[in-house]
Amino acid sequence: MPYSDKVLDHYNNPRNVGSFDKSDTTVGTGIVGAPECGDVMKLQLKINADGVIEDAKFKTFGCGSAIASSSLATELVKGKTLEEALQLQNTDIVEELALPPVKIHCSVLAEDAIKAAIADYRQKNGITA
Amino acid sequence: MSVTLPIYLDNNATTRTDPRVVDAIIPFFSNVYGNSASKSHPFGWAAEEAVDKARAQVASLIGADPREIVFTSGATESNNLAIKGIAEMYAEKGDHIITVVTEHKAVLDTCKHLESTGKSVTYLEVDDNGLICLDELKAAITDKTILISVMAANNEIGVLQPIAEIGAICKERGIIFHTDATQIVGKIPFDVEALGIDLASFTAHKMYGPKGIGALYVRRRSPRVRLSAQIDGGGHERGFRSGTLNVTGIVGFGEAAALCQAEMASDAARLQVLRDAMEARLLQEIPECQVNGSREHRLPGLLNISFGFVEGESLLMGLCDVALSSGSACTSASLEPSYVLKALGVGDELAHSSLRFGLGRFTQPEEVEWVTEKVIAEVARLREMSPLWELHLEGVDLSTVQWQPH
Ligand SMILES: Cc1ncc(COP(=O)(O)O)c(C=O)c1O
Ligand code: FES
Numbered sequence: 001m002p003y004s005d006k007v008l009d010h011y012n013n014p015r016n017v018g019s020f021d022k023s024d025t026t027v028g029t030g031i032v033g034a035p036e037c038g039d040v041m042k043l044q045l046k047i048n049a050d051g052v053i054e055d056a057k058f059k060t061f062g063c064g065s066a067i068a069s070s071s072l073a074t075e076l077v078k079g080k081t082l083e084e085a086l087q088l089q090n091t092d093i094v095e096e097l098a099l100p101p102v103k104i105h106c107s108v109l110a111e112d113a114i115k116a117a118i119a120d121y122r123q124k125n126g127i128t129a
Numbered sequence: 130m131s132v133t134l135p136i137y138l139d140n141n142a143t144t145r146t147d148p149r150v151v152d153a154i155i156p157f158f159s160n161v162y163g164n165s166a167s168k169s170h171p172f173g174w175a176a177e178e179a180v181d182k183a184r185a186q187v188a189s190l191i192g193a194d195p196r197e198i199v200f201t202s203g204a205t206e207s208n209n210l211a212i213k214g215i216a217e218m219y220a221e222k223g224d225h226i227i228t229v230v231t232e233h234k235a236v237l238d239t240c241k242h243l244e245s246t247g248k249s250v251t252y253l254e255v256d257d258n259g260l261i262c263l264d265e266l267k268a269a270i271t272d273k274t275i276l277i278s279v280m281a282a283n284n285e286i287g288v289l290q291p292i293a294e295i296g297a298i299c300k301e302r303g304i305i306f307h308t309d310a311t312q313i314v315g316k317i318p319f320d321v322e323a324l325g326i327d328l329a330s331f332t333a334h335k336m337y338g339p340k341g342i343g344a345l346y347v348r349r350r351s352p353r354v355r356l357s358a359q360i361d362g363g364g365h366e367r368g369f370r371s372g373t374l375n376v377t378g379i380v381g382f383g384e385a386a387a388l389c390q391a392e393m394a395s396d397a398a399r400l401q402v403l404r405d406a407m408e409a410r411l412l413q414e415i416p417e418c419q420v421n422g423s424r425e426h427r428l429p430g431l432l433n434i435s436f437g438f439v440e441g442e443s444l445l446m447g448l449c450d451v452a453l454s455s456g457s458a459c460t461s462a463s464l465e466p467s468y469v470l471k472a473l474g475v476g477d478e479l480a481h482s483s484l485r486f487g488l489g490r491f492t493q494p495e496e497v498e499w500v501t502e503k504v505i506a507e508v509a510r511l512r513e514m515s516p517l518w519e520l521h522l523e524g525v526d527l528s529t530v531q532w533q534p535h
Contacts, residue, residue, distance in 0.1 A: 003446070011446060017514050034532035035478050035517060038440055042516035059516040063442040067514065116533075 003064055004098040010068035015075050018057040020044045028121025030113040039066050039106070043073060043113035045085075047121055053077045053085055058113075065103040069093050069110040082118050134450040136496045140335075140489030141284050141312060141431055142454060146381070147337040147490070153384035154339065157377045165374045166365060176376050183383025190386040191310075191329065192320035193346050199369045200379055203343035204311040205235040206359075207330030208278075210345055210370065211307045212239045214356030215276045215328070216248055219305070223273035227251045229261055229290070230472045232280050235330075236309055240278075249273070257474045258423035259288035267298060276305050281319065281329075282312035285456070285469040285485060286422030287431030289313070296325025305354060311335055311343075315389035316428055317397050321346055327354050333378065337490055338385030342378030345369070392490075400430035400488050403497045407486065408432050414505045417521070421456075421470055421483060430488035435470075435479040438518040439511040444482060447507035451500050456483030 003011070019042075020027045026047055033040040039062030046055040056074035060067045072093055077085045093099070093107035122128070137145070157179065165180045167173025181195070188195040201207045216226065228240055230252045240250045251269045253261050261279065270277075277299055279290050292308060299306035307328035313319050314329075315336030321329060332343035347369065348354045362371025389396075411418060417437035433456070436444065441455050456467040456475075466480035475483070484504070488497065512518040517527060 011443070014514060019519065031516065032533050034534040035527060036532075037534050038442075038478075038481055040516050040532070042519075059514055059519060061438065061440050061515040061517045063440060064446040066440075067443060 006097045007065055007068040007099070010071040010097070011064040014058075014067060014071040016055075016057050016071065017059065019059060020046055020055075020057055025124055026121075028117040028119075028124070030116025030118075030120060032112045032116055033062070033109055035061065038062060039109060041066060041070050041109050041113045043070060043110070043117045045077060045114075045117045045121060047082065051081050053080050053082070062109070063103070063106065065097070065099055066106040066109060068097050069099075069106045070113065072096060073110040073114055077114060082121070085114055086118060088114060132493070132495050132499045135452055136450065136500055137452045138486045138488060138492065138496070138500060139452045139454055140492070141287070141485065141487035143334045143340065144337045144489050145491050146334075146339055147385060147388055149388060150338055150381045150384045154377050154381040157380050161376075163376075165376055166363065176374075179380050179383075180374055180376060183379045183386075186383035186387045186390075187344055190319075190390045191314060191331075191346060192322050194349060196367075197321075197346055197349050199345045199347055199366045200374060200382075201343045201345055201370055202341055202375075203334070204233075204309065204330045204332035205343075207332070207343050207345035208233070208235040208307075208309055209239050210356065210359050211328045211330060212236065212276065212278060213243065213359055214369075215305055215307070215354075216243050217357035218355050219275040223271075223275040224248045225251070225271055225273040226276045226278065227253065227266065227269050227274060228278045229253045229255065229280065231255050231259060231283055231285075231288075231469045232278070233284055233309055233311070236278055236280070253279075255472050258426070259283060259286050259421075259469075259473050260423055260426065261290060263291060263294055263298065266295065270298075270302055270304065274302070274304050276307060278307040278309070280309040280312075282310075282316070282428050283422070283469065284312050285454075285467060286433045286473070287312070287428035288422040289426040289428065291426075292324045292326070299327070300325050305352075312428060315386065315393065316430070317393065321348070327352070333382040333385055336385050336389050339378050339381040342375050342382045344382070396490055397429045400492070403488055403492065403494060404430055404432050404486075407497050407501050408434070410501050411504060415508050418508075419479065421473060421475055430492075432486040432488075433470075433483060434486075435475060435483040436508050437479060437482070438515050438521055439482050439508055440515075441481040441483070443511055444484070444507060447511065448484075448500075448503060451503065453487070454485040456480045456485070 028045045058070040060070045090107040090111040163172030163176040165176040184195040310329040314331040327348045329346040334340040421433040470480040
């Protein structure tokens with residue numbers, strides 16, 4: 001299957017690979033997917049006192065499109081408030097990476113990971129949205 | 130160390146036609162272009178002579194008599210002819226066939242078809258090395274069993290079944306023995322007499338010959354095996370397979386067989402050294418990887434290996450400069466893991482991240498080294514990115530994690 005140049009770029013030079021300390025209260029962690037399905041995505045957000053996403057990191061077990069989707073997601077959320085980040089849609093990722101229809105679920109996974117990370121942060125800090 | 134990319138390591142899918150084979154074929158397109166069945170002029174005689182020579186070359190490679198070779202379009206057709214041909218011809222004697230779950234689709238789907246026509250088929254399981262158990266085979270035999278079909282070498286894992294032992298069992302019980310010998314012929318010694326084989330399927334394109342030409346070996350003496358033809362027409366190939374002979378293909382098949390016979394020992398020894406070195410280095414450099422299938426009973430040029438905690442499709446993407454096959458059928462657009470690896474008890478995740486390296490006559494040592502280093506680097510890079518690898522390093526047992534399948 002031919003991959004778009006953007007997918008190849010993120011696959012070859014993934015942005016923001018890594019991990020934050022899960023127990024840090026300024027960090028929200030989202031892990032979505034399952035090994036049997038062939039994709040597990042971990043997205044972590046570091047949130048400052050103003051509720052802005054200061055930094056983001058990911059690790060992904062999945063196809064090249066899943067790796068690219070999560071890499072792009074970390075770039076997209078940085079500098080955004082939690083509210084803004086929640087507005088991000090998987091279609092933004094599909095468009096930017098030119099994902100074919102069979103790879104749309106990879107972008108859905110990235111959207112889910114952002115939401116899960118924010119939910120984790122809010123839960124940790126007793127914030128009800 | 131310089132290599133030309135992409136590198137071809139998919140020699141169990143097909144092989145490059147040996148340039149010497151190509152040279153041998155060319156005159157048969159424009160000079161000797163007669164129909165080998167034309168008995169009334171020199172064009173036909175010359176073609177027939179070439180076919181006779183090739184038939185002798187192919188027969189000699191497997192220790193058969195030239196009159197025991199039936200040319201077909203390839204191993205798929207040979208398997209169909211053997212299995213359907215026996216089922217029809219011996220219908221009065223019985224209706225039971227025994228085969229194995231790890232056979233090629235050309236055997237399995239043929240058996241499925243026969244089941245739909247009322248025949249009964251037993252599919253033997255394999256152990257975690259990919260080998261059948263001879264006692265289970267014996268236990269599966271009934272007085273209705275007319276055919277046992279067990280492949281000599283598996284196309285995905287290269288595992289060699291105990292063919293001589295199966296041949297002896299068949300002889301003792303008076304059952305016809307067919308083997309799909311596609312992956313073994315031309316690679317390591319294979320002799321129909323020594324192994325007690327009644328029918329054997331094989332194909333030129335796996336042994337450096339052209340595509341679209343294959344053969345079925347059909348035993349003529351003790352016992353004389355009879356078959357119902359599956360393609361009717363002019364009665365070519367002693368009535369077993371009608372249709373004007375593919376003279377160019379047959380000439381190439383003959384030449385490929387002669388080359389394999391002459392060079393088998395040195396080719397096999399060379400490939401074994403290259404494969405073993407690759408295997409040893411991968412096992413040494415990459416933790417949590419496993420070789421699939423028996424390492425003892427295996428073709429010399431094949432290595433099937435799974436890497437834990439990396440996903441197969443992304444691994445193939447990282448190896449886009451290498452032509453190889455993976456155990457997940459992602460490449461064929463379905464997410465089904467290989468049924469062969471499943472039969473060995475390899476879990477879905479490891480099956481998805483398995484690669485089959487197929488070395489061949491034209492594989493250079495530098496190419497194998499390049500690929501080996503690339504695999505080591507890619508697996509390390511992808512693991513660095515893998516949340517599963519991270520959990521594994523933290524000592525988490527992944528089967529205890531509450532996942533969120535989507
Ligand atoms: C074990 C085995 N049997 C049968 C076949 C089919 O051979 P052919 O392509 O000549 O039909 C293959 C190759 O794909 C094979 O590996
Ligand atoms: S993560 Fe499943 S195909 Fe991309």
